[in-house]
Amino acid sequence: MAKVTFKRIGIQNLGPYLERQYLDLRVLSNKPIILVRALNGSGKTTLLNCLQIALYGAKAIGTGRAAEYEQLIRSLHRDDAEGPAQIVLDLQVEANGERENITISRQWQLGTKLQERTIVTRDENEDPQLAQDWTEYLDGILPAELLQLFLFDGEKIEALANPKTLPEMLRRATEAFLGIGGIDALQKDLVAVERRALLQAKEASGDYEQARTELKVLEGQQNAAQAAVDVLRGSLPTAEQEAEKARTTYERASQQAQRSGLGAYERAAEIRAAEQAAREEVNVAAQSVREALADPLAPLALAGSLWNSYKTEWAKQQDTHANKQLLSEIQRRDQRVLKKLRDELPSSSLDALRAALSSDTKRYTAAAQRQVFLVPAPEPESLEAAIRISSDRHEKARAALADAKRKLGEMERSLASIPAKDQLAEVLADLKKKAEEQARADERLAFVKKQLEEQLSLLEHTSVRANAARARMSKDFQGNAHSTKAIGAAMRSRAVLAAFKERLLASKAKWLSEKITEEFQALMRKQRLVTAVRVDPDSYEVTIVGGHGKELPMERLSAGERQLLAIAVLSALIRERKGQFPVVVDTPLARLDRTHREALIRRFFAKVSHQVLVLSTDEEVEGTVFDAMARYTSKAYQIEFSDQTRSSHVGPFQELSKV
Secondary structure: OOEEEEEEEEEEOEOOEOOOEEEEOOOEOOEOEEEEEEOOOOOHHHHHHHHHHHHHHHHHOOOOOHHHHHHHHHHHEOOOOOOOEEEEEEEEEEEOOEEEEEEEEEEEEOOOOOEEEEEEEEOOEEOHHHHHOHHHHHHHHOOHHHHHHHEEEOOOHHHHHOOOOHHHHHHHHHHHHHOOHHHHHHHHHHHHHHHHHHHHHOOOOHHHHHHHHHHHHHHHHHHHHHHHHHHHHHHHHHHHHHHHHHHHHHHHHHHHHHHOOHHHHHOHHHHHHHHHHHHHHHHHHHHHHHHHHOOOOHHHHHOOHHHHHHHHHHHHHHHHHHHHHHHHHHHHHHHHHHHHHOOOOOHHHHHHHHHHHHHHHHHHHHHHOOOOOOOOOOOOHHHHHHHHHHHHHHHHHHHHHHHHHHHHHHHHHHHHOOOOHHHHHHHHHHHHHHHHHHHHHHHHHHHHHHHHHHHHHHHHHHHHHHHHHHHHHHHHOOOOHHHHHHHHHHHHHHHHHHHHHHHHHHHHHHHHHHHHHHHHHHHOOOOOOEEEEEEOOOOOOEEEEEOOOOEOOHHHOOHHHHHHHHHHHHHHHHHHOOOEOOEEEEOOOOOOOHHHHHHHHHHHHOOOOOOEEEEEOOOOOOOHHHHHHHOOEEEEEEEEEEOOOOEEEEEEOOHHHHO
16 A cells, blocks of 8 residues: 655645745654644645645545535635635555655636646656546545545534434445445446346347336436435535534534623513512611511620620629628627627636637628628520520521622622623624524525435435346346346346345454444543444444443534544544555634643554644643644744735744743
8 A cells, every 4th residue: 555645745825825935844753743733814724725736636535526516616706816726735645665755736716617636746757647537546545435534623523422413424434445346346347247238138129128128217216316325425425524513603603691790681680589588688687687686685685705704793792792791690690609608707708708709700701891882683504595595586686687688789790791782782683693604504404305315315326226127127037048147247246246245344343343333432520431343244333332232322422522432433434444545634622621632642643544634723732732732833823914915924833842
């Protein structure tokens, strides 16, 4: 198989590129990546389109229709350009131990009819024959239907993870990789052999002529239906991508509208009612606080440390009263004792007794004479329970008031954020426009699906009738043994080829399952989320097995995880291609977080091909993500758009030299 390497591309007078802009695309063997950074609208997607067009011309677009190709070129051609629009792509092709340098140049002149001139040089010598056979030459290296697997838009590949379209894409890609187109061509040749054998058997028969005419009509209908199916199948991915892009654009516009105040505007009545309810709640809570403060015990509940002082003073005062009563009793006792002993004791002994009693009395005199401050009051313990109840009531009322005021503040801020209707006029107009674009894209997708369904049904119907007609002719008009053998052999061969084709496809399903699982798990941060990705050998339908061993619907995956699944599918298919072809990815990291971006760089960009061109915005590749990519990057460019000249200029990205 051949190895293709991009050496240089030059673009002139297409999209944002006015003067001819060159990019040197050569890479080192250990650094396969070329990074091209640009803001949206500066020319990333145009660069991708130019690479596709330079290689495949009209076959670069899904349908290959000349009208759509001309429309694309006219939309890219600059009105202010002097001279023709042109793309020049230098290639190096290695095959069978030989290396050739090939340049493909395409020029366009606008007029009533688009004029295209294609020039191919081989080793610096113009080769008109190679230019004439260029499509067949390049298809021998990489069939055009596989182009979107190697040169793709990262923001659109999530559509590949759609369970409705993924089986058909996988099957068609596998058929192209296996060269099954040759089997289909051989089956058509065998049908022609059957037709010629039948013609020889009953050339002169009037009945045969009628049957042959009917068969030709049926075959014409069958071929027309097959052609329509092929075109519609080619258009379906584009329609799905456009519908997905329109849906995403509308969702972003809707989110921007919400940030601009649309949500608050739509909920204005609800917010005003909530603000009024919050105000009423504040009034009710304030009344509860006032009622709590009106409680007779509320002052004591609010006294704080003063209440503790009161309890201490009350206890001391009780001690003073007790000491006064005790002192009075002691004094009366002393008087009785002295009176009784006055005549019985000598004077000296009586004086000594009087002195002893007086000394004992002095111990209680100081305590009994302590100053009393409080008027008679109830015992503090009898009030404690009532005070606690009053205090709890007051605290709950205050907390309810604070919560009500907080809610009222939130409602007042929400009310203040409601914009006036005239402030939203531009936002509403843009949202309406995006909704209409989404509706048109959905209608287009529904139309393509309906047409495809109808044409598939028609193809099946006409195929059944044509096969039945051939069978009748084989039975009714086999005039000689030679024709009979030829017809029988052709029919058996077609059956064998059909069975061989299905078995060949089925044999690849297991390999695809293993490779997609391996690639997906290598890219995923949540290693246990997915244990296997299975491809059905008959239908090529894809199912995901979760960590619990049960089927995991694709809808459960996040947008970033679906994008990683699509990249895993592409990686598996690219690795199946034994030859080497450059990989170009436009905006590959937009929906991924930092961890997934770094994993994608290490495990996909650094390994998927010998040459990888990454077209990114400035926000996709920065910080640690840029550091991770720089280790594998040979060159980095920055596309700068000038508002003055309305054109873009390509220059080196200086940050790479600092790494």
